[in-house]
Amino acid sequence: MAGTARICSITNALAVVGERWSILALREIFFGQRRFDQIVAGTGASRDILATRLRTLVEAGVVTKELYEEHPPRYEYVLSESGEQIAPILLALMEWGNRYVTEGAPPTVFRHSCGAELHAETVCGHCRAPIRPGDSTVVRLGEVTPA
Amino acid sequence: MAGTARICSITNALAVVGERWSILALREIFFGQRRFDQIVAGTGASRDILATRLRTLVEAGVVTKELYEEHPPRYEYVLSESGEQIAPILLALMEWGNRYVTEGAPPTVFRHSCGAELHAETVCGHCRAPIRPGDSTVVRLGEVTPA
Numbered sequence: 001m002a003g004t005a006r007i008c009s010i011t012n013a014l015a016v017v018g019e020r021w022s023i024l025a026l027r028e029i030f031f032g033q034r035r036f037d038q039i040v041a042g043t044g045a046s047r048d049i050l051a052t053r054l055r056t057l058v059e060a061g062v063v064t065k066e067l068y069e070e071h072p073p074r075y076e077y078v079l080s081e082s083g084e085q086i087a088p089i090l091l092a093l094m095e096w097g098n099r100y101v102t103e104g105a106p107p108t109v110f111r112h113s114c115g116a117e118l119h120a121e122t123v124c125g126h127c128r129a130p131i132r133p134g135d136s137t138v139v140r141l142g143e144v145t146p147a
Numbered sequence: 148m149a150g151t152a153r154i155c156s157i158t159n160a161l162a163v164v165g166e167r168w169s170i171l172a173l174r175e176i177f178f179g180q181r182r183f184d185q186i187v188a189g190t191g192a193s194r195d196i197l198a199t200r201l202r203t204l205v206e207a208g209v210v211t212k213e214l215y216e217e218h219p220p221r222y223e224y225v226l227s228e229s230g231e232q233i234a235p236i237l238l239a240l241m242e243w244g245n246r247y248v249t250e251g252a253p254p255t256v257f258r259h260s261c262g263a264e265l266h267a268e269t270v271c272g273h274c275r276a277p278i279r280p281g282d283s284t285v286v287r288l289g290e291v292t293p294a
Contacts, residue, residue, distance in 0.1 A: 096232060110286060131265075
């Protein structure tokens with residue numbers, strides 16, 4: 001059975017935003033840390049690796065580079081429309097990490113515009129009920145094909 | 148600034164479920180593919196790597212092994228309570244991949260218990276409004292400390 005893999009949008013998403021330093025870079029930008037040195041400090045990536053990952057994210061259209069200083073030219077990294085839409089991925093990771101891995105208080109806290117501390121929940125887009133284990137059934141699975 | 152990293156529940160979550168083959172293995176189990184050979188076929192991982200990743204997931208309490216045949220002993224992999232709670236991460240990746248990477252129809256489709264095709268949305272757990280770019284502000288960021 002070696003040499004096969006499922007055709008899947010999760011695999012496709014991971015190919016663009018799933019590499020460790022890429023997702024941590026996206027997290028830093030999502031946290032408002034838009035400058036290269038800030039992203040290096042927050043992720044813990046080497047400058048070389050981070051530069052490569054940011055270039056790939058820019059090429060994929062997830063992040064854009066914006067000039068914030070002309071002399072010398074300095075850029076900051078901004079989430080594009082598709083980059084903004086990874087918030088659900090980051091927030092789901094954060095909620096899970098807060099609940100099952102981190103000891104003590106959540107290191108990072110957001111406030112939602114409604115005034116409450118933000119705790120993301122995942123709901124069915126149609127009926128708005130929270131997603132619970134066992135309440136969804138597979139209609140179609142992506143095929144397993146030769147990789 | 149090298150040698151630092153942010154204390155963050157996203158980093159903590161990735162340490163447990165963020166490795167490529169781990170998250171693909173969790174996806175297969177979430178898709179109902181619970182046997183070792185099925186998970187190998189669906190992920191495309193080598194048997195050795197997959198065995199190691201599954202062992203780590205079992206040790207982390209995310210997955211449990213259940214005997215389904217006694218002679219010879221055969222096991223299937225089942226999501227534990229914390230494993231079930233990675234559904235929001237998988238569904239957020241799937242929605243993003245469907246929207247921004249996959250060409251054509253979504254390879255995998257779920258139906259929610261309400262009867263509609265499942266499209267996961269992320270909402271504020273307090274006011275239930277969908278999370279939109281710019282509607283959340285940082286109250287506290289995890290510290291950047293020597294790594």
